[in-house]
Amino acid sequence: VLRDRRPRNCPPGPFEIPFFGGLPIIDEGPAEDLKKKYGDVVMYRTGSFRNVFLFDYNTAKEAMARLEFADRPIFFSTFSIDDKKLGGLLGSNGVHWQHDRRFVLRNLRKLGMGKSYLEEAINIEAKALVEDLKKYGGEAINYPDSFRTVALNIIWQMVASTRFDLRSTEVEAIYKVSKEFQTKFTPIMFLPSFVPVLDYLPKCVKNYLFNEHIVDEFFDEMKAIVKATIDQHLKDYDPDNIRDLMDEYIKGIKDGEGDDETFFRKGALGQIINDLFQAGSDTVNFQLKWVAYLLARYPEYATRMQQQIDAVVPRDRMVSLDDKPGLPLIEAFVMETMRYSSMITMNVQRSATRDTTINGYFIPKDTIIIVSNYSVHHDPRYWEEPDKFYPERFLDENGTKFTAPKQGFFAFGSGRRHCVGELLARMELFLFTAAIVQHFDVRPPHGVDIAEEGVRNYAGLRVPADRKLVYKPRD
Ligand code: HEM
Numbered sequence: 050v051l052r053d054r055r056p057r058n059c060p061p062g063p064f065e066i067p068f069f070g071g072l073p074i075i076d077e078g079p080a081e082d083l084k085k086k087y088g089d090v091v092m093y094r095t096g097s098f099r100n101v102f103l104f105d106y107n108t109a110k111e112a113m114a115r116l117e118f119a120d121r122p123i124f125f126s127t128f129s130i131d132d133k134k135l136g137g138l139l140g141s142n143g144v145h146w147q148h149d150r151r152f153v154l155r156n157l158r159k160l161g162m163g164k165s166y167l168e169e170a171i172n173i174e175a176k177a178l179v180e181d182l183k184k185y186g187g188e189a190i191n192y193p194d195s196f197r198t199v200a201l202n203i204i205w206q207m208v209a210s211t212r213f214d215l216r217s218t219e220v221e222a223i224y225k226v227s228k229e230f231q232t233k234f235t236p237i238m239f240l241p242s243f244v245p246v247l248d249y250l251p252k253c254v255k256n257y258l259f260n261e262h263i264v265d266e267f268f269d270e271m272k273a274i275v276k277a278t279i280d281q282h283l284k285d286y287d288p289d290n291i292r293d294l295m296d297e298y299i300k301g302i303k304d305g306e307g308d309d310e311t312f313f314r315k316g317a318l319g320q321i322i323n324d325l326f327q328a329g330s331d332t333v334n335f336q337l338k339w340v341a342y343l344l345a346r347y348p349e350y351a352t353r354m355q356q357q358i359d360a361v362v363p364r365d366r367m368v369s370l371d372d373k374p375g376l377p378l379i380e381a382f383v384m385e386t387m388r389y390s391s392m393i394t395m396n397v398q399r400s401a402t403r404d405t406t407i408n409g410y411f412i413p414k415d416t417i418i419i420v421s422n423y424s425v426h427h428d429p430r431y432w433e434e435p436d437k438f439y440p441e442r443f444l445d446e447n448g449t450k451f452t453a454p455k456q457g458f459f460a461f462g463s464g465r466r467h468c469v470g471e472l473l474a475r476m477e478l479f480l481f482t483a484a485i486v487q488h489f490d491v492r493p494p495h496g497v498d499i500a501e502e503g504v505r506n507y508a509g510l511r512v513p514a515d516r517k518l519v520y521k522p523r524d
Contacts, residue, residue, distance in 0.1 A: 054067075055092070055099070056411055056413055058409075059092050059410060059413070060087070060091055060092040060101055060412075061088065061090075061091060062087055063087075065094040066094070069096060070093070070098075071093065071094065071095060072095065072236050072237065073095050073236040073243060074093065074095075074100075074102075074395075075236050075508070075509040076394065076506050077421065077511070080102060080394075080395070080423070080424060081424060083102055084104040084421070084424055088104075089104045089108055089408070090105075090108060092416075096240065096243030096244035097243065098415070098416075098417050099413065100418075100419055101407065101417070101418050101419070102421055103419070103420045104424040104425070105425070105428070105430075106428065106431055106456055106457050106459065107456070108407065108408055109459065112407055112418060112420075113396075113462065113463040115405075117402045117403050117405050118399045118400075118401060118464070119402075120142045120399060120400045121139070121140050121141070121142060122398050122415075122417050123400065123415070124243070125139070125140030125141075125398075128268065129141070129320055130271060130272045130275065130316075130319050130320055131314075131316035131317050135317065136312070136314060136316060136321065137149055138320075138324045138469065139328060140324075148312040149321055150469065152298065152301070153321060153325070156294045156297050157469065160207045160293070160294065161207075163473070163476070165369075167473075167476065168370050168476065168480065171476060171477055171480045172369070174202050174481075175484035176367060177195070177215050178195050178196075178215070178484060178485070179484055179488045182195070182488070182489060182522075183488075183522055187519055189494040189517035190517060190519075191515045191516065192337075192338045192341060194221075196334045196337040196338060197224065197334040198213055198217070200329070200333035200337070201213065201326075203329075203333075203477055204330055204473075206293070207294055208294045208295055208326075209278055209282065209293055209295050209322075211278075226267050226271075227267065227270075227271075229263065229267075230266075230267040230508070231507040231510075232507070233260060233263050234507060234508040235260070237258070237260075238259050238260050239259075240259055241255060241259060271326070272323075278295070278322065279295065279315065279322070282295045283299060288300060294325075295322065301313035328470060331510070332393070332470075332510075333477050333478065335392050335510055335512045336386065336387065336390070336392055336478055337478070337481060337482075338512060339392060339513060340382075340386050340485070341518055342499070342502075342513045343382075343386055343390075343438060344485070344486065344491040345491045346493075346500065347438060351491065354376070354378050354379050354382060354486045355523070357376050357377075358379075358486065358487050361375035362487065364487075367480075367483075367484060368484065369480075370476065370479070372483075376483065377449060379482055379483050380443070380451040381442075381444050381451055382440045383475070383479055384443045384451075384453075384454075384458070385438060386478075387478075388432070388460065391460070391511060392460075392510055392511050392512065393511075394422060395419050395420065395421055395422060395509060396420035396421075396422050396459065396462050397462065397466070398417050398418065398419050399417070399418040400416070400417055400418065401414055422459045422460065426457070426459065426460070428457065431456050431457030432457055485520075488522060488524075489520040489522060489523060490519075490520075491518055491519070491520055492518065493518060493519070499518075503516065
C-alpha cells in the first residue's frame with residue numbers, strides 16, 4: 050500500500066482506494082463533478098491506473114500536442130484483432146502506429162477525402178437516404194437505420210469498394226453484435242482491463258460479473274467480418290487494377306514478401322479495417338441522430354436553412370460542396386450540433402510515456418490522460434451561454450459567413466492523434482444534413498414535447514435515445 054500511494058505534487062483529486070480506485074468515468078456528469086470540486090486538472094484512480102482529466106481547452110490542446118502524450122494506454126492492445134497486437138490506428142503505438150496512420154491518411158486523401166470528387170459518392174448516399182425517408186410517407190419513425198448505412202457505405206467504398214442497399218439484411222447482421230455491445234455496455238465491463246488481477250478470475254465468473262462474453266462475442270464477430278472481407282480481396286486482387294485502400298495495402302504485403310522487417314501484415318490490415326469501420330460509421334450515424342433531433346426541436350433553424358438552400362440550389366439538384374458559401378447556416382448548424390451534443394464525451398485516452406508535468410503538476414509515466422470534450426465544449430470561458438443550442442455562434446457578426454472557432458472546439462481531438470477522418474466526416478455531415486433539410490420538415494409527432502433530451506451513453510458516446518420523429522416530405 051505504501052509503495053502504491055500517490056506521488057507528491059500530483060494533480061488534486063478524490064481519495065484513492067488502494068489497488069481498486071473507482072469505476073471508470075465515461076459520463077459527463079461525474080466528470081463535471083470532479084471539475085467543480087478540484088479544478089481543471091484532476092487525478093482519479095481506476096484500478097491500477099491513474100487517470101488525469103483535463104477540463105480546460107488550452108491545457109488540453111497544449112498537452113495533446115506533446116510527444117510524451119501521443120500513445121494510447123497499453124490495455125488498448127487487448128482489444129486488438131491483429132494476431133501480433135501491434136498494427137492499426139486507434140489503439141496502436143510507436144512505429145507501427147506511425148506507419149499505419151501515414152498509410153491510411155495518404156490513401157484516404159488519394160480516394161478523395163476533402164476533395165470534390167468524393168462528393169459524388171456522398172451524394173449518391175444522400176439521394177438514397179432521401180428516397181428511404183420518403184418511403185415512410187410522413188409517419189413517425191425512430192432514427193432510421195439508413196443513417197447508419199449511408200455512413201458505413203462511404204467508408205466501406207473507400208476501404209473495400211462495397212456499397213450496401215440501405216435496407217440490406219447483410220448490414221443488419223454486421224451491426225447486430227455491435228448494437229448488442231452498445232446497449233448492454235456498462236463501465237464495469239472494462240474493469241478487468243484496469244484491475245489486471247481480476248483477469249485471473251474463472252471465465253464464468255467474469256462473464257457473470259462483467260458481461261465479458263458480450264465483449265468477446267463482439268470482437269469475434271468483428272474478426273470474422275474483417276477476415277472474410279480480406280480473404281475475398283486477396284482472391285480478387287489484381288496488381289493492375291488497385292481498387293481501394295485494401296488493395297493498396299495488399300500490394301504493400303506482396304511487395305514486402307520475404308522482408309522480415311515489413312510493417313505490411315495481414316493482421317495489421319485487419320486491425321486497420323476494424324478501426325476504420327468502428328471510427329468511421331457509428332460516429333457519423335450518431336451525429337446524424339443529433340442533427341435530426343435538433344432539427345425537430347428547433348424548426349426555426351430548419352426553416353432558415355431551407356430559405357438559404359432554396360435561394361441558391363434548384364429543387365431538383367442536390368446541395369453540393371460548391372454551394373457552401375451561400376449556405377453558412379448549414380455549416381454552423383452542423384458545428385453547433387457537434388459542440389452542443391459532444392457526442393464523443395471524453396477524447397480517446399492517451400498515456401504518458403514518461404514522467405512529466407502538466408501545468409506544474411507531476412504526471413507519472415503510464416498515467417492515462419483524458420480530455421473531457423463535453424466540459425471543454427460547455428465551458429463558459431470559451432462559449433457564451435454554453436448550454437444553449439445557438440448555431441449563430443459559428444457565424445460572423447453579419448450572420449452571413451461561417452467562422453470556424455479559434456478556441457474551445459475539441460470534437461475531433463487534437464495533436465498527433467487528431468481524428469484522421471475529420472475532413473471526411475465534415476463533408477458527410479454537411480451534405481447529409483443539407484439533403485435532409487432540403488427535402489423534409491423534421492418534426493415531433495403532433496402534441497409530443499421533445500424538449501427532454503433523454504441522452505444515452507453508449508460506451509462513452511452521447512447518443513439521443515430512440516425517439517419517433519416525422520420526416521414530412523417538403524414537396
Ligand atoms: C462525427 C464524426 C467523428 C468524430 C466526432 C470523430 C472524433 C474522433 C476523436 C475525438 C478521435 C480521437 C482523437 C485524439 O486522440 O485526439 C478520433 C480518432 C480517430 N478517428 Fe475520428 N471521428 C469522426 C469520424 C471519423 C471518420 C469518418 C473516420 C474514418 C476515416 C475516423 C477515423 C478515426 C481514426 C482512425 C482515429 C484514430 C487516430 C489515431 O489514433 O491516430 N473518424 N476521432
